[in-house]
Amino acid sequence: MVKAVVGANWGDEGKGKITDTLADQADVVIRFQGGANAGHTIVNEYGKFALHTMPSGVFHQNIMNIIGNGVAFDITKFMNELKEVTSKGVPTPQIMISDRVQVMMPYHVLFDTLEEARLAGKSFGSTKSGIAPFYSDKFAKIGWQINEFFQDDEVIKEKIDSIADVKDVLLVNLYHTDPLDREALFDQIKEWREEIKDYVGNVSLYLDQAIKEGKTILLEGQLGTMKDPDHGIYPMVTSSSPLAAYGAIGAGIPPYEIRQIVTVSKAYSSAVGAGAFVSELFGDEAEELRRRGGDGGEYGATTGRPRRVGWYDCVASKYGCRLQGTTDVAFTVLDVLGYLDEIPVCVGYDIDGKVTTEFPVTHLLDKAKPVYETLPGWKCDIRGIRNYEELPENCRGYIEFIEKQIGYPITMVSNGPSRTDIIYRKSSLSKTV
Numbered sequence: 001m002v003k004a005v006v007g008a009n010w011g012d013e014g015k016g017k018i019t020d021t022l023a024d025q026a027d028v029v030i031r032f033q034g035g036a037n038a039g040h041t042i043v044n045e046y047g048k049f050a051l052h053t054m055p056s057g058v059f060h061q062n063i064m065n066i067i068g069n070g071v072a073f074d075i076t077k078f079m080n081e082l083k084e085v086t087s088k089g090v091p092t093p094q095i096m097i098s099d100r101v102q103v104m105m106p107y108h109v110l111f112d113t114l115e116e117a118r119l120a121g122k123s124f125g126s127t128k129s130g131i132a133p134f135y136s137d138k139f140a141k142i143g144w145q146i147n148e149f150f151q152d153d154e155v156i157k158e159k160i161d162s163i164a165d166v167k168d169v170l171l172v173n174l175y176h177t178d179p180l181d182r183e184a185l186f187d188q189i190k191e192w193r194e195e196i197k198d199y200v201g202n203v204s205l206y207l208d209q210a211i212k213e214g215k216t217i218l219l220e221g222q223l224g225t226m227k228d229p230d231h232g233i234y235p236m237v238t239s240s241s242p243l244a245a246y247g248a249i250g251a252g253i254p255p256y257e258i259r260q261i262v263t264v265s266k267a268y269s270s271a272v273g274a275g276a277f278v279s280e281l282f283g284d285e286a287e288e289l290r291r292r293g294g295d296g297g298e299y300g301a302t303t304g305r306p307r308r309v310g311w312y313d314c315v316a317s318k319y320g321c322r323l324q325g326t327t328d329v330a331f332t333v334l335d336v337l338g339y340l341d342e343i344p345v346c347v348g349y350d351i352d353g354k355v356t357t358e359f360p361v362t363h364l365l366d367k368a369k370p371v372y373e374t375l376p377g378w379k380c381d382i383r384g385i386r387n388y389e390e391l392p393e394n395c396r397g398y399i400e401f402i403e404k405q406i407g408y409p410i411t412m413v414s415n416g417p418s419r420t421d422i423i424y425r426k427s428s429l430s431k432t433v
């Protein structure tokens with residue numbers, strides 16, 4: 001059975017923790033898109049980890065951890081993370097990297113940095129991890145599938161030359177900087193292929209077999225619906241689809257095999273980068289939520305930069321869940337809200353005097369003002385609670401109000417960062433798939 005763990009919103013919803021929790025019953029965990037531009041934070045018996053490229057199953061010894069073909073694969077960061085994980089006492093994980101995955105090249109990172117600097121005030125707020133240049137090259141058909149590194153050196157050198165001929169025009173004439181060092185690129189490829197060769201394999205064939213054997217396979221998404229290049233807040237989006245449907249492509253499995261789609265949504269909102277964020281908070285209120293948020297504050301796992309924060313947005317989340325094809329919502333980081341007397345929830349958008357509950361296209365989104373309904377807080381610490389009925393009444397009221405607004409079943413409630421901080425809940429909205 002294949003399950004997907006994906007985000008309803010702007011990312012940082014707590015997908016890493018939910019994957020780590022569900023991994024207890026999984027045989028395979030796969031990253032299917034994105035790159036090292038976003039991070040999952042995972043807290044478990046080995047300590048606290050910020051994973052950017054590693055699948056979250058690396059802490060479980062019986063799990064095969066796969067980098068799917070849809071990922072923007074940064075080999076150096078991957079090798080560093082592998083070293084970090086094992087140096088903190090985690091037994092060496094089982095890893096397989098798709099022979100069709102494309103590799104993040106040093107010049108992708110360089111172009112990302114140069115372009116953000118050129119755009120200055122109009123930049124996309126990129127993490128400068130090379131993601132947009134990487135995917136541009138992939139679709140321009142000048143990317144590097146990892147299997148190409150294992151061809152004859154002469155073929156590799158020829159390809160480097162043909163790519164560098166194009167890149168150098170931009171580097172020299174647009175960005176006024178040095179051309180690419182072709183020798184250094186070739187040396188880098190040789191070094192990488194030695195480091196990585198034992199991990200590369202035929203992932204779609206492996207998964208075909210795993211599905212036939214009835215194994216439990218988790219697809220691990222990065223970011224969330226709002227960052228989808230088609231359905232998100234274009235152009236302030238990422239360059240690969242974070243939707244569960246893309247899991248079929250980015251892992252190489254049939255779409256109908258994905259039977260459960262766990263969409264993770266945080267009990268308040270946060271976002272990184274630029275773009276519309278209707279229920280955003282500012283000033284002291286924002287600072288307090290940011291400081292108390294997540295596990296140690298709402299600061300980027302990759303960049304350390306402060307995340308934008310706001311109240312829960314039912315309009316965005318309903319849309320986010322719909323596009324994911326949600327069968328279950330995992331509602332996370334609820335414990336953080338225990339300090340509030342009352343909690344506003346965004347239930348509609350006012351656009352030019354008309355209130356809507358349907359998520360609009362970007363140019364209308366830019367005009368949207370939040371319509372709030374305010375619910376009473378529960379004013380206590382809910383960490384440690386394991387049964388839904390033991391949650392304070394106002395806390396259950398908050399969950400049930402949001403479930404009704406978004407129209408998707410909240411079947412998991414996360415009330416702390418660790419793997420065991422999870423409450424399972426029956427919902428009348430659940431459908432069997």
Ligand code: GDP
Pocket residue numbers: 007011012013014015016017038039040041042043223293294295296301332333334335336414415416417418421
């Ligand atoms: P991801 O990218 O969706 O995996 O999310 P991140 O890892 O960037 O952000 C989620 C943050 O919230 C991390 O610091 C987690 O440790 C933390 N977290 C996850 N679930 C909970 C929870 O239920 N309560 C609290 N307090 N923190 C949580």
